[in-house]
Amino acid sequence: MEILLLIVGLMLGAVLLVGLGDRLRLPWPALMVVLGALVALVPGLPDSFEIDPELILPLFLPPLLFATAQRTSWSLFRARWRSIVLLAVALVVATVTAVAGTMSLLVPGIAVTAAVALGAMVAPPDPVAVEAVAGPVRMPRRLLTVLQSEGLFNDATALVIFQAAVLATVRGDELSVGLLALDFVVGAVLAVLIGLVAAWLARQVLDRITDTIGRSALTLVLPFAVYLAAEQAHASGVLAVVVTALQLRRLGDADEAAERLVQRSFWDVVEMLVTGVAFGLIGLDLRQVVTEAGADLPRILGHAAVVCAVVVAVRVLWMTVACLSVRRRDDPSAAPRTVREAVVLSWCGMRGLATLALALSLPATTASGAPFPHRAELTVIAVSVLVVTLLLPGFTLPTLVRLLGVSETAEVEERAEQRINRRAQRAALTTMAAAIDRPDSEGPLPEEVQAALRERIGRLDAVLSGESMSEDERARFRAIR
Known part of the structure; x- marks a missing residue:
């Protein structure tokens, strides 16, 4: 009953904060995190809400990924393949490497695999957070497209690295870069195949359902089924859901105007409610994280501040190099084209659901029965990076875009x-x-x-x-x- 009351309360809070966010011109998902944190501090509430961490990604990520992917297309990804590879793969690997190296210096004796696991937790900007925070802000569509493309694919890279690092830590093995790369390639190929087959099968079923509501209901079940099927096949569930959404849109009938209107309204409501519950859970879990840290919290927060700085610095450096590369190629559709755009893209590295789920899914013990090394510290640092990269940009991004004049560029493009x-x-x-x-x-x-x-x-x-x-x-x- 407590879980049911919690979910209903978070949904109601999301509905109310959508209006408040519009009035204050602030991203309502960030307000949901604050609301969740405040609710968690209310005396008399249970110390923790027992939601299995392994259910966080399967419950929240598939529908939100599916909704976000429906706003793009295969042609857009073909045009943006360089950005996707550089941001969703190369930048994630660079961030994991930098964070793992930093943790090795801050915490002498920490296992390299545990440090890599932390890097994988904090490396990928979350597509849901990026869409919720950056979407309503007036910025050129090129920038928002880059952020959406990055967010849709970087979780796949981070999840493969995280799972390999945690497994190596539990077993006490060394992390093999070659096997890690092979797992990533095999998982990506399988995910693409699963997504294409699922989209074709769904299209066959949709063509035989005449009721518009029934067709919309099928699209609600589809992302969950595809995600779970891919995970069971040891493929990337994230990538499979994105491919399914893109291919299903490509196979759709351009004349199905009524159905598109119904599904658009349907998915807007689903996206708002699921996003509200997800971001509210982020705030609620802050108390649990602080409790696990105990008396070591001040020291851990110091380490978290350093890791936050490293995460932001890596992204700033990467976007600066990307800006120079775009200028040399003189591609008018690429981003960032200017220093101002590079600053905005650097500031939009919001972490979210994936970071929270991975942090809370760290096992308590290793295969030998020993405690997982530095588990509490890794969890606190990961959640700290989440809060800093989500709330700080969330409340300052509209002002930053306006001060840099990026919104004026957006107006020119709109005209x-x-x-x-x-x-x-x-x-x-x-x-x-x-x-x-x-x-x-x-x-x-x-x-x-x-x-x-x-x-x-x-x-x-x-x-x-x-x-x-x-x-x-x-x-x-x-x-x-």
């Missing part, structure tokens, strides 16, 4: 997109008018069709005012009406 949209709208009106003026080989259009077209042209004509149409075009369409 350019609007001009392209107007050209497309004018072309659509021309085609509709031609359908009335020049009947095809089957004869003139029925009167009711002509009337519907004239009504549609009239509505669009009313919308396309000012600069969107020339006087000659507007006069022509009025004559048709």
